[in-house]
Amino acid sequence: MELKALKINVPEGCNIILGQTHFIKTAEDLYETIATTVPQAKFGVAFTEASGPCLIRTEGNDKQLMDACVRNLKDIGAGHVFCILLKDAYPINVLNPIKNCPEVCSIYCATANPVDVIVAKTEQGNGILGVIDGFSPKGVETAEDRRDRKELLRKIGYKL
Numbered sequence: 001m002e003l004k005a006l007k008i009n010v011p012e013g014c015n016i017i018l019g020q021t022h023f024i025k026t027a028e029d030l031y032e033t034i035a036t037t038v039p040q041a042k043f044g045v046a047f048t049e050a051s052g053p054c055l056i057r058t059e060g061n062d063k064q065l066m067d068a069c070v071r072n073l074k075d076i077g078a079g080h081v082f083c084i085l086l087k088d089a090y091p092i093n094v095l096n097p098i099k100n101c102p103e104v105c106s107i108y109c110a111t112a113n114p115v116d117v118i119v120a121k122t123e124q125g126n127g128i129l130g131v132i133d134g135f136s137p138k139g140v141e142t143a144e145d146r147r148d149r150k151e152l153l154r155k156i157g158y159k160l
Contacts, residue, residue, distance in 0.1 A: 002121040005132070007114070008072050014065065015091050016072075016115060017084040017098060018131065019107040021047060024057070026082055026103040031059035033097045034084070041089035044069045050079025050125075062087065076117055078126040080105075092158075109133045 010016045026047040034043050044065030047057045056073050060066040062085075069083040082104075086094070091110035098104060109115055113134030119126050141149065153159040 003129070004119050004121070005116045006075050006119055008075075008117055009068055010112065010115060011065070011068055011085065011087075013087055015086045015089075015110065015112045017082075017086070017091050017095070017107065017110045018072075018115070018117070018128075019082050019098070020080055020105040020128070021082045021101075021103045022050075022080050022105055023103040024049065026101075027057040027059040029101050029103060030082060030084060030098065033101055034086070034089075034094050035061070037097050038089040038093045041093075042087040043089070044085045045082065046070045046073050047082040048073050048076075048079050054079065076119055076126065076128065077121075078119065078128050081128060 008016065008018070027045050030045045034041055034045070042062040042065060044060035044062055044067070045058065046066065046069035049055050049057065056070055058066045058070060065085040065087065069085055072083045073081060095107070095110050099107065108128060109131045111133050116132040118129040118131065120129050150159070
């Protein structure tokens, strides 16, 4: 078995949701989930089949984001993986509806941070072992950091 860490492309101003899924209608169902939950969002969805023609299936309303999802999944090279790139929306807006999508098995990450995907390669193919989301902790928040966090949440509309 061979292990490798792959840097994932998250375009500036976007968030990524990376997960495991299992059925050909995934791309359409994820499209419907995002479009009906956050209608103003710009997004791309790509899904890799793991049997039959083993194609990367795509949906979305932003061609550049769809293309970036495809590039990410080509680099990973694993079956039954989906990549969503979101603009003008946050993962928190769509994550629970995505988790409730019948085809979704698990979520590896939902972030705007840099992401490394740890991929294992065997004779059969590639699989995702996990992700490295962002950076290691640098310390514990101070009273000033806590104030800043609370101010940010109110500024972006997540707290009163």
